[in-house]
Amino acid sequence: MxxxxxxxxxxxxxxxxxxxxxxxxxxxxxxxxxxxxxxxxxxxxxxxxxxxxxxxxxxxxxxxxxxxxxxxxxxxxxxxxxxxxxxxxxxxxxxxxxxxxxxxxxxxxxxxxxxxxSESTDYTWHFKDLPVDEVKKVEIYEAYTLEGSNRIADIINTEDVARFLDILKNSKEDESFQPNTDNGDPLYYEIVLFTDESVAYKYNVQFDGTTYFWSPWDTAILSNEIKQFIPYN
Incomplete structure (x- = not known):
C-alpha cells in the first residue's frame, strides 16, 4: 500500500x-x-x-x-x-x-x-488539497528520461482541463493491483496542475502498456480516456 x-x-x-x-x-x-x-x-x-x-x-x-x-x-x-x-x-x-x-x-x-x-507549515500538496476549480492549465511530462523530465503535452482549453481533472477525480482505488511488467517497467509520466500559486501540483501517472494508474493516496486505476491526452509511442 x-x-x-x-x-x-x-x-x-x-x-x-x-x-x-x-x-x-x-x-x-x-x-x-x-x-x-x-x-x-x-x-x-x-x-x-x-x-x-x-x-x-x-x-x-x-x-x-x-x-x-x-x-x-x-x-x-x-x-x-x-x-x-x-x-x-x-x-x-x-x-x-x-x-x-x-x-x-x-x-x-x-x-x-x-x-x-516543516515545523510551522502543514503539507498541503496532496491531491485531496488541490483546489480543482482553480486549475488553469495542465502540463504532462515524460519522466526519468536522460534529460530529466521531457514535456510532451499541454492542456489549456478550459473544457479539456475539466475533462482531464474528472478522469483523475474518478480514478478507482485498487490496492491489489499489480502492473504488467512482461515487457519491462511501466512508463512514468508527471502530471503538473497549475493554479495561480507559485507551486503547481505534481503527480506521477504510470502506464504498463494496458492500464494507466497512479497513487493520489493508495494505488488507483485511471480510465483509459486519459490516453487522449497522453501521447504514447
Whole structure:
C-alpha cells in the first residue's frame, strides 16, 4: 500500500538507521531536507515551481552534503546542511512565500526544487488539497528520461482541463493491483496542475502498456480516456 507520508528528518533518520552487525558504518536513510536560518525545510515531492518568475533573491549556498558523508545517527544538522545537494548549490527565496526556499536542480521541472518550512507549515500538496476549480492549465511530462523530465503535452482549453481533472477525480482505488511488467517497467509520466500559486501540483501517472494508474493516496486505476491526452509511442 502506497501512501504519501511526510515525516520529520529526525524520525526518518532514526527509522532509516541500521547498524552493520560486523561493526561497519551505520547507514542512514535521509529525508530530502535543507537546514537554513535555524529552520528545517523539506522537499515538496508533489509540487513543482510554477514559473521561474517566482524565484527570489539568493539567500546563500549549501555548505555540506550529509548523505554519504555522515554515518553518526546522533549528528545534529546545522545551517547550510542539505541531504542530497552538493556544497555550493545555490539557495533562493520564493517570491511571496516566506515559508519556502528553492534550489537549482536541472532535473526538476522549471529548473528548481522547492522546499517548505516543516515545523510551522502543514503539507498541503496532496491531491485531496488541490483546489480543482482553480486549475488553469495542465502540463504532462515524460519522466526519468536522460534529460530529466521531457514535456510532451499541454492542456489549456478550459473544457479539456475539466475533462482531464474528472478522469483523475474518478480514478478507482485498487490496492491489489499489480502492473504488467512482461515487457519491462511501466512508463512514468508527471502530471503538473497549475493554479495561480507559485507551486503547481505534481503527480506521477504510470502506464504498463494496458492500464494507466497512479497513487493520489493508495494505488488507483485511471480510465483509459486519459490516453487522449497522453501521447504514447
Amino acid at each position: 502506497k501512501k504519501w507520508i511526510m515525516l520529520s528528518s529526525l524520525v526518518v533518520l532514526l527509522a532509516g538507521c541500521r547498524s552493520n552487525i560486523l561493526g561497519g558504518q551505520t547507514i542512514i536513510g535521509w529525508v530530502d531536507f535543507i537546514k537554513w536560518d535555524g529552520k528545517e525545510y523539506i522537499a515538496i515531492n508533489t509540487g513543482a515551481l510554477a514559473d521561474e518568475q517566482y524565484v527570489g533573491k539568493q539567500l546563500g549556498t549549501v555548505q555540506f552534503k550529509v548523505a554519504d558523508n555522515v554515518t553518526n545517527p546522533s549528528y545534529k544538522t546545522k545551517d547550510g546542511d542539505a541531504a542530497f545537494h552538493e556544497k555550493g548549490t545555490e539557495i533562493y527565496a520564493v517570491e511571496g512565500e516566506g515559508d519556502m526556499i528553492a534550489v537549482k536542480d536541472e532535473q526538476a521541472i522549471n529548473g528548481y526544487r522547492i522546499y517548505y518550512e
